[in-house]
Amino acid sequence: MTNVLHIENLTVTFDTADGPFKAVDGVNFKVDQNDILAIVGESGSGKSVSMLAVMGLLPKTATITADKIEFEGRDISNLSDRDRRHIIGKDISMIFQEPIASLNPCFTVGFQIHEMLRTHTKLNKKERAARALELFNLVGIPDPEKKLKSFPHQLSGGQCQRVMIAMAISCDPKLLIADEPTTALDVTIQKQILDLLLDIQAKTNMALIMITHDMGVVAETAHRVVVQYKGQQMEEANVLDLFENPQNAYTKALLSALPERAEGDRLPTVSDFAETFAKEEASQ
Numbered sequence: 066m067t068n069v070l071h072i073e074n075l076t077v078t079f080d081t082a083d084g085p086f087k088a089v090d091g092v093n094f095k096v097d098q099n100d101i102l103a104i105v106g107e108s109g110s111g112k113s114v115s116m117l118a119v120m121g122l123l124p125k126t127a128t129i130t131a132d133k134i135e136f137e138g139r140d141i142s143n144l145s146d147r148d149r150r151h152i153i154g155k156d157i158s159m160i161f162q163e164p165i166a167s168l169n170p171c172f173t174v175g176f177q178i179h180e181m182l183r184t185h186t187k188l189n190k191k192e193r194a195a196r197a198l199e200l201f202n203l204v205g206i207p208d209p210e211k212k213l214k215s216f217p218h219q220l221s222g223g224q225c226q227r228v229m230i231a232m233a234i235s236c237d238p239k240l241l242i243a244d245e246p247t248t249a250l251d252v253t254i255q256k257q258i259l260d261l262l263l264d265i266q267a268k269t270n271m272a273l274i275m276i277t278h279d280m281g282v283v284a285e286t287a288h289r290v291v292v293q294y295k296g297q298q299m300e301e302a303n304v305l306d307l308f309e310n311p312q313n314a315y316t317k318a319l320l321s322a323l324p325e326r327a328e329g330d331r332l333p334t335v336s337d338f339a340e341t342f343a344k345e346e347a348s349q
């Protein structure tokens with residue numbers, strides 16, 4: 066099995082007005098071809114920042130250190146901008162929570178997908194048009210010829226996310242990072258988008274990293290899970306082991322806070338359990 070991404074001891078510190086702030090503190094994991102890894106944790110736990118660090122998309126106020134950031138065995142921590150552009154967007158691509166905000170409102174979605182193909186492939190204009198149509202069909206956009214001529218605001222949120230997925234897979238990436246890809250969408254559409262991502266992953270053998278705060282999404286999609294809390298990695302486990310036999314106090318708290326474990330009419334929160342588990346851990 067080919068190793069796609071290997072991260073060891075990744076740390077990200079932001080220079081802020083209040084002094085240095087460590088948003089990611091010693092994260093480690095490997096993702097192989099065909100793997101689906103979920104990175105889970107509540108808001109602010111450093112999930113997005115760790116992946117943006119890998120993509121080289123953080124602002125200059127961020128200092129990134131790591132013992133290893135390798136893509137297919139190649140160190141990508143110190144790439145030139147030119148080399149990075151060859152990999153990012155082509156071999157590693159990312160989709161975000163707000164699909165409409167991720168698209169440029171001034172251009173049709175067809176133009177934007179053409180630009181992606183023009184930048185990263187050698188396809189000529191006619192081949193690009195054919196590929197764009199093929200991709201829109203693949204991601205299930207109805208009436209694709211007409212939709213290619215639409216501006217983002219003329220499409221629904223779900224359709225925009227399908228466009229983003231089409232763009233993200235347009236150059237056959239080895240790794241797709243999906244950052245809360247369904248959070249901004251209606252519940253009925255969420256399931257369709259998740260199914261689409263899983264379907265594409267199964268057809269292409271790419272590795273998929275799913276960033277989420279939703280344990281339901283983890284259970285439905287992931288093979289392996291990394292749990293993060295306040296920038297630190299709490300646990301890494303196979304999905305079944307994580308649900309059946311969580312090792313870490315915070316993971317136990319996350320699982321205990323699932324809605325189906327609610328008693329009465331109040332939903333449990335992680336903080337309801339975190340203290341109990343922290344005490345349990347300390348006493349062991």
Ligand SMILES: Nc1ncnc2c1ncn2[C@@H]1O[C@H](COP(=O)(O)OP(=O)(O)OP(=O)(O)O)[C@@H](O)[C@H]1O
Binds near residue numbers: 088106108109110126
């Ligand atoms: N440019 C920045 N400068 C300073 N702090 C930042 C910056 N970007 C993110 N942070 C901080 O880093 C921490 C981790 O943010 P991150 O977006 O990775 O969280 P997350 O786990 O992905 O949560 P969410 O689901 O809310 O995005 C947060 O406390 C956030 O405020």
